[in-house]
Amino acid sequence: MYRALTKTNFLIKTTSSFKLQNTTYTKKAFSTSIVAKHGHLHAPKKGEELHITFVLKDGSQKKYEVSEGDSILDIAQGNNLDMEGACGGSCACSTCHVIVDPEYYDKIPEPTDDEDDMLDLAYGLTETSRLGCCINMNKDLDNIRVALPQMTRNVKSSDFE
């Protein structure tokens, strides 16, 4: 998983070439790009901290100080909570399903059609369900509480065959 990777993880690229009948051929074997680390959490600036509480599957709660703009998916994954995020936050699965405290539900911008479509496929959908990758923290959401559902469903194209 991405969260297990650090900046020291990367793939190695080597290039070799050889000549054959006056033509030089280049053979690429590996890539050198640094692996993109999922989750882009920023340390909150002093005095600008926002707060979020996750209610975990066992009923325990974890509260974090976060920055404006961080998505709930990134916050969960950055803190090693059990949120899969199978599509990498592109609103194409539903494994980042969260159940939002009703007190905060109406403070979140309306879901897009894409989010609604994915939510329809989420396991254990509730009236206040949303996708964690589609919610970014802002001042209105300070102290929001979200619960992780007992199960999530990763919908793949093969599910429709």
Ligand code: FES
């Ligand atoms: S991570 Fe796939 S929909 Fe949010």
